[in-house]
Amino acid sequence: MAEVKKSTAKTTAKKPATKKPAAKKTTATKDTSEVRSTKAQKAAPLKAGATKAAAASPDTGAGTSGDFKERAVSKAKSAASQGKERTGTAIENLSRMIEDSAKTIDDNVGEKYGNYARSAADAVSSFAEKLNSKEIDEIVEDARGYVRKSPAVAIGAAAVVGFLVSRLIKSGMDDNDA
Known part of the structure; x- marks a missing residue:
């Protein structure tokens, strides 16, 4: 009979052990959600202006993006x-x-x-x-028209301008090093 009591004690000891990890999992899940909410609160000040503008707008934020x-x-x-x-x-x-x-x-x-x-x-x-x-809008339209007429020349011109700008930047950096 002593052996039966030991086995009963073992089974009763195992049952609470299985219940405790389940309770710990729930607690861990709560801790994780609390960490997430804390992280979201840290990021909130970066968007404070947008949040205030959205709260002030009667729309759902469509007006603020406009x-x-x-x-x-x-x-x-x-x-x-x-x-x-x-x-x-x-x-x-x-x-x-x-x-x-x-x-x-x-x-x-x-x-x-x-x-x-x-x-x-x-x-x-x-x-x-x-x-x-000319106004800025006219210049933009002229540029678009030129690119449509001859895209190869526009791409070549963009490449040349990019090369010249990179050379200017590089020479400026070389002057600062010297």
Whole structure:
């Protein structure tokens, strides 16, 4: 009989042991969800402005994305117009430099080559005037039309511009190292 009591004791001891891990699993699941909620709370301050805007809007947030898009477009147009003005000014300065060098070319090389320089200066100046007279939207549409007409030339031009920009950046980095 003593042996029967031991086996009964073993089975009773095993039953609570199986129940305890189940309780621990539930607790572990609760801990995991608490950790997730804590992580979400840490990320919440990054989106605080968007959350406040969505809460203030009677819509479900569709209005805020439209406002964001409008602000982004207006900032991009503003930056593009500033860039256009700077580019126009730089091209006008280049035209003046070419015109001034035409006189030197007349004296050193000959009047024929000086006339080439003047015609180049006139072409650069007319390009600057066209650039300054157009709005950003017109320039974008002209660029799209050009890319549609000759995509190979546009891709080649983009590659050349990319190469030149990378060289400029690299030379700037080399100057900073020296």
